[in-house]
Amino acid sequence: MIGSGSAECTVNFPSLRWKSAGTDDVGAWAELIARTAAVEKPVWFERRPELEQIMESRKNPPEGNTVLGFGPDGVARAYARITKNPESGKAYGFGCVDPAWQRRGVGSALLEWLEARTRQRFVEDRGPAARLRIHNEQQHEHQAALFARHGYSVVRYFNEMHRPLTGSLPEVGVDQEFELVAMGPELSEAVRLAHNDAFRDHWGSEPKDEESWGFIVNDPQSRPDLSAVVLERATGTVAGYQLATYDPDSAVTRGFSEGYTDLLGVRREFRGRGIASALLADAMRRFAGEGLDVASLDVDSENPTGALALYLKMGYQPVNRSLAWDKSLG
Known part of the structure; x- marks a missing residue:
């Protein structure tokens, strides 16, 4: 039994012992994800510092x-979790199954638990009809087959894009009425508000409150020194921003080092002024100065701001694709 609010959800797979993740489980949880990643080779996966953040939510x-499932040997073999904003019309699901325990029905049991818990969360929040969204990489066909069998449909595609940092880099600056400055903690709240404004017209985006924004700016891989903000000189208004992360382990797992643009946004009234291009060019220079091999980012394939065309113009090329799957839960 897994306690969840006023009711309980069960995972229908009795061969594993199930419990909510506790502080003492973080190490076993991280080892489970790492074992799975070693076989499935995802672009990104959660490590212990990220899991420690999750525990503080x-x-x-x-x-x-x-929910964590432990085998008879006491080793964590599967997990699932959901996140949901109280006012949101959707929840997000995450999880994995140890490769040694795949093809036994564990994945189906976890999906059923995710759906049951999602329904409960919508009842608790007095929200609309429940909906669950799960992302996966296109290379993981076994996951796609599982989602399709359980009634999920693809609702969006995303492209991972890379730009090599060898050779000449674009020289793009901002107009005189703007100033490009390094990201710092004193700008965090202003950038949060700018992000919420800039992403109002982005599919699936939800406003970031202080907690969810804190997970971004305090991410263990966050690199303010590789990030930048464009300010309007006359007012000090945040016109745009580029927030970067760096995963030192990616050079080992992927064979190259990369600076990753986690968030890039420009407020509507400042679009068409070359701000996004200037921020990307600045990011490339910062990444190259750090000795990194590649600048990378992800983009919604149907982004309404024309971001995909901009990235192609700046020399980025698609290298991988991921999918968003949705299921209405009634």
């Missing part, structure tokens, strides 16, 4: 919103 506390 107030909106999505691990009690009731996570």
